[in-house]
Amino acid sequence: MCAETPDYKDTLRLPKTDFPMRAGLPKREPEWLEKWSKLDLYHKQRAEAGDRTPFILHDGPPYANGHLHIGHALNKILKDFIVRSQQMMGKDARYVPGWDCHGLPIEWKIEEQYRKKGKNKDDVPIIELRQECRKFAEGWIDIQREEFKRLGVQGNWEDPYLTMNFSSEAVIAEEFMKFVMNGALYQGSKPVMWSPIEKTALAEAEVEYHDKDSFTVWVKFKVQGDSDLADAFVVIWTTTPWTMPSNKAVVYGKDISYGLYEVTGTPEESWANVGDRFLLADNLAADVMTKARLEDGQYTRVRDVPASDLEGLGLLHPLAGAEGGNGEWDDVRDFRAADFVTDTEGTGFVHCAPSHGMEEYELFRDLNMLEQVITYNVMDDGSFRADLPFFGGKYILNRKGGEGDANKAVIDKLVEVGGLLARGKIKHSYPHSWRSKAPVIYRNTPQWFAAIDKPVGGDDTYGETIRERALNSIDQLVKWTPVTGRNRLYSMIESRPDWVLSRQRAWGVPLTCFTRKGSLPTDADYILRDDAVNARIAEAFRAQGADCWYEDGAKARFLGDDYPHEDWDQVFDILDVWFDSGSTHSFVVRDRADGSPDGIADVYLEGTDQHRGWFHSSMLQACGTKGRAPYKAVVTHGFTLDEKGMKMSKSIGNTIVPETIVKQYGADILRLWVAQTDFTADQRIGPEILKGVADSYRRLRNTMRFLLGNLDGFSDAEKVEPADMPELERWVLHRLAELDHVVQTGYSAYNFQSVLQQLFQFCTVDLSSVYFDIRKDVLYCDGADSHERRSARTVLNLLFERLTTWLAPMLVFTMEDVWLERYPGEESSVHLQDFPNTPGEWRDEGLAAKWEKIRRVRRVVTGAIEVQRRDKVIGASLEAAPVVHVRDADVLQALKSTPFADICITSAVTLTDDPIPAEAFRMPDIDGVGVVFETAEGEKCQRCWKILPDVGTHEHPGTCGRCSAAL
Template sequence: MCAETPDYKDTLNLPKTDFPMRAGLPKREPEWLERWEKMGIYDRLRDKANGRQPFTLHDGPPYANGHLHIGHALNKILKDMVVRSQQMMGRDARYIPGWDCHGLPIEWKIEEKYRSKGKNKDDVDVVEFRQECREFAEGWIDIQRDEFKRLGVTGKWEKPYLTMDYRAERIIAEEFQKFLMTGTLYQGSKPVMWSPVEKTALAEAEIEYHDHKSHTIWVPFKATNGTGDLQGVKVVIWTTTPWTIPSNKAVAYNHTISYGLYEVTGRPEECWARIGDRYLLADALAEDVLAKARLEPTMYRRLRDVSADELGALSLIHPFHGAEGAEGFWDYEVPMIDGDHVTDDAGTGFVHTAPSHGQEDYDAFVARGWMDRMTHNVGEESEFLPHVPFFAGLKVLDHKGKEGKANTAVIDKLVEVGGLLARGRMTHSYPHSWRSKAPVIYRNTPQWFAAIDKEVGDGQDTYGKTIRQRALTSIDQLVKWTPQTGRNRLYSMIEARPDWVLSRQRAWGVPLTCFVKKGALPTDDDFLLRDETVNKRVLEAFEAEGADAWYKHGAKERFLGNDYNPDDWEQVFDILDVWFDSGSTHAFVLRDREDGSEDGLADLYLEGTDQHRGWFHSSMLQACGTRGRAPYRGVLTHGFTLDEKGNKMSKSLGNTVAPEDVTKQYGADILRLWVAQADYTADLRIGPEILKGVADSYRRLRNTMRFMLGALSHFSEADRVDPADMPELERYVLHRLAELDEVVRKGYDAYDFQGVFQQLFNFCTVELSAFYFDIRKDALYCDGDTPRRRAARTVMDILFHRLTTWLAPVLVFTMEDVWLDRFPGEDSSIHLQDIPETPADWRDKALAAKWAKVRRARRAVTAALEVQRTDKVIGASLEAAPVVHIEDAEMLAALKSVNFDDICITSAIQLTGDPAPAEAFRMPEVDGVGVVFEKAEGEKCQRCWKILPDVGRHQHPGTCSRCNEALG
């Protein structure tokens, strides 16, 4: 610059904003939380949304036990993005957070406290014990509530729903009573998964599978009625649960399997088989079985095929039949039964059947009407009961879930009586309690069930007459699944499931509020007391005192009143499965609360994929039993959280990521952005490197918003330009906004947050920062009060309102920061805004097609200039005045109709339809465009830095005509 040339920097319209480049989220986010709480923003939204179409996301209750993990954060953030996006699209989007408060994990913690003090739970008054459980849950609810709020989750936090609230306990009991009154409740004695450690039945949803090392035994059952070559034949079974052998009542075969008769012709010294023994085995497994018995192929021969009719005619004896000291305990017939569950994939082709310890075994006996043959040999601590010879008192598992003495004792006795062919050990997948992590057993116990194939008889038959029919029909006709695979998973589970086990043998929960007649059998019509007056007394007491009322002294007399003799009835003290509690939440949240749902249905249930067998499942069964259909119209499932390498997170591996740690280092918005960027329908990975990438995306978005704030400094309505009066570039941006508005709304309606974010991120970084903003910086900074500058600022204002509202459901803190920077005030908040409606006439397909050509040509020019910049021929694109050769006449006309030099940020540009010379720069992906580099001619304008021939010829020294005019 010449000495006499003024410094024009202060004459430029440079961006003015106090919006910081560095977000400082960990420090500033809590301030916004306090602000929102002070504003009562959730209630403000409800007031604003009065009269709108409701949208209710029903919160699946987390368990009030322990700090949040990253899976909790994923779940709650997804829910919050759903609620906020629906609200900003014009719905009345309600969110009532809740907690599951009853059940074994809390009870277990209180028992642990007792055990550490040498105190026995059974010595404590049950109401006192329940009060300790309640206080424990209350403490964790307060902690988790603060942790959820820290993630920016909005909702009715001051009035959540709790399954242990008195009214909730009353309604849970009321929902149970509907099963009682419609006849779907029954007491049955059947095998259920039982935890000896926790001394309670468990539902499938409370089971997880881990590797477990089991004993394996091959046991021959001798036939007593075989004739010919089947006289004295032995049917060999294989099992991994030797402790169930004392409860054997049958041996199953499959008529579709090929069986053979095998005779031992030789034997090694150490072998339990004897020469001349004849064994029945599945042909596909015979060689393997006999090898386990240490018999070489030369030591046995196959005599012949054995038909299914021959097998069905055999009668066997138990291996312990006639054992000295057994006192005839096992002296009964063991029949052969045909069963589809028998395969020749493993074992022997025959299945040892103990109906008290296996579901398929039980089903086989039910089908034959043999319920009188059930055994009750194993107690609640997995101990053999006193009436069982040889094994009384021996446990399958000890109090810590380790192997007891029962298995080895049974095996030793089999060896003693000559009842073993082979033995071994194997590691296989085995059911464990997800709470204690200890193995479980199948055990026949009296439990309370909901019959899912019995007609309910409540007149709510639109979706079917039975719970199963109603559930399957609801799945297909009522519910929208995201992703669709969720439908198949739940459908197959409910299609194949047995009756629902409702009872648990614990103390902390809602009791099964029913009475049974003393001396009556479960099959008797008067076994259960069904009386609405008694039910009403129970419900009134629960409303006032909670479920503790059931356990107080004199409760039975109080509830039965003068209508029944208390001595004739027994009060049931089992508690309801906690899945019944959480499955009932629709009744006391959606149906019962003023801010629930108008029709008692949720628009969405949203949980992890494990809830197909958990909350989605139990809610479906419960509602189908009491309301005749599903409680939800939509179900969304997300995957699990893994570390960066795709491994399951574990404290022992040290690869966990705590939400608290992320918010302390980066802020909650980074965690929310991680959720939005990921495909939640699959498992999600998170770790330090992934979070760094998310933080980088955040910075780029923040810079986009910061640029707009600076450009909009002092913008007023007087500056606004009607779209019809705007330059083509601005109208093209409005067209893109109209397209994006549709994409965003459809994406949010489909809960496709990843799709929405990718579109918005690409728009901000590629179409705005690298294209529109880059082009319009010159006009914004250097123009005077021109129509072009006013149009650009008008578009910036339109962009601002759309981007802040589009991104607010994801970046709740940052968009509030952006909004308040421009619109401060006590009552101001981006979250009180709706996504603005977009005029249909912004769309202009012809203009968009034209500008697609302009942008393609621009790519070739900017790439050509980048080569020159890299080679240090020029320092900036304004030093260039390239010649651009265009083969396509339509493209050439399009470029000539716009200020293509401004669009390419050059000082000049020459457009020609002449063929491009050989030395012209070409891009393979931009056909028909060749760029020949030329330097700009003239002097550099000291204000806008363009190199133009007219610089220095105007009133203001060192300026071009545009800048001279701007200076006045």
């Protein structure tokens, strides 16, 4: 700059904003939460919704018993994305958060507290215990509510639903009593998954599978009968030796190839003797003999044994006749064919203890032989009944869930009586209680069931039975995201048994029914079915809660004068908590004023484990009472893993909790991580991943800061109609019209990752690297009334309106900050806005195609200039005046119709169709374009820094014509 040339810096229209580059989210986010609370934002949205179509995301209730983990955060943030985006797309998006409050985990915690005080749970009055459980749940609800709100999750937090509310307990009881009245409810004694540690039946949804080391034994049953097979042994294999005392039968496969094998020589360590004969499946015989420590040449196959030779034979239990056995096992065991026997593992024969296996139970049920084969040898704590010979009082599991002494006692006794051929150990996947983490067993016990294959009356549009209605609902009524969720739930419901509704616990909603004394469960009048009794129960529950079921005189209160009290027994089992949560659609979606008019939720969203949990139980419950699925769509997310893809575990030390992320980065960074992930699969999170998310956040924030800075003082008077704008601005409007479709389609399909990716790409490439880069010169240097500057500011305003609202469902705090920077005020909030209407006329495919060509050539030019900058030939692109050789005439014409030097941010440019010189810069992916670098001629304008021939020839010293006019 010459000594006499003024400093023009203050004459530039540089961005002006107080919006900081450093977000300070951990400190500032609570301020916005306080603002929204004062504004009563959620209810203000409801009040302004008018006659909008309701949209209901029904909240799957988390359990009220601990601080939030990262899976909770993922789940609730995804729900918030849905609710907020639906609201901004013109719906009345209502969200009622809820909590699951009943059940074993809370009761377990109270029992632990009792044990520390030396108290026995069974000595505590049940109502007192239930009140302790209620108080425990209330405390955690308050904690979790604040933790969810801190994540920016918006909903009706002042009036959530709780399964332990009196009104909720009343509806749960009413829904159960519908099963009583429609005939779906029955009492049966069959094997169910049983937790000896928790002393209760479990549903499939309460079970998880882990590897377990189990004893495995090969046991000999001596053949009885008039046959050349008499005194041979049928060999069975089992991984549950403790079930041997309950054996009642052995089954074989009618299509399996069997042989009779005789031992001809034995090593000393084998339990087999020379002359022993064993019946085995041919495919498995060699393996069995190896397990029995017999080598080739020490046994021989005597003959084929067709299934017809096995018919009519009987077997002796290995403990038959044992001294001290008191005849417990002396009866001949049943021996017959069964469809479930295979020759892929074991021996080709299956030992049957129908009290401890569902397939065996169903086999003998269908034969009407249950009375002959059901045993009651295992007590609720997993011990053998005290009077069982040899094994009385032995435990299958110890009190901490480890291996008890029952298996060893059984194996030792079988060895003693010569009943064992071999033994070993196996590691296999085995069911465990997800609460106690201890193994479970199958145990025959009287329980209450909902029949899913029995016609239940009511609306039969989708079928007569619960199973039919569920399967038809899955295919006809529900949209699945991802679509694999359909197959998962369909296969589970297609093959599931009847629903076990009863639990032997204290904290929950009781099975509100009565049974007739002296009647059998199979009798038609065994269960009392009376609308008046049901109405009295529901009324009492609404007033007092379910505790009143346990009060003295409850039976007389509910039966009234209608029935002799002494003729009826009151049921005190409690309902499966999955029935509680499965019923929530009734007392939330159907019954609340902020529910849905048709009682059907628009969407349920939970983790993939809920195909066997909440999605499943809600489907069964609703199909039993209302005849169809309670939801129109199901969205499923995966599990959260660490950065290496490992499951998070406190013992490994790889857990990361939401509170830590929020304190370090802010909730919006956690929300941005959720938006970036493909939530339908398992996601990864950790320190390095979060650093990358924070970097993406800064780039988005930069975009918004640029908009704010360059919109300072913008008013409607500046606006330019789209048709009058330069092509570059109209290209941006075209991109906005494209994005409007992408954004609304993506949000509607719950594809948040796609929405974010497209917006992020638009902000960082189309805007920051292209449009903003090109238009900085016009925005900073043009006169205030310049048509180009007014057009650019008009587009910036349109960008602002769309980007803030499009991103608001995901970045709730940041977009509020951005919005309030332009539109401050106590009543102002971006979350009271809808997505702006984006005119379809903005789309211009021809213009977009033209500018795609222009941008491709621009890439070659900027590439050529970057080489010169890297080699320090020039310091800035404005020092260049490149010669651009373009082979395609249409492309050349398109370039000439634009201010291409401005587009390339050079002081000048020469466009030519001359052949591309050998020394020209090219890019391999862009054919027919070459750039020869030239430096710009003239002087440097001291205001805009362009190098132009006319600098210094105008009124204002050291300026170009454009800048002099602007001054």
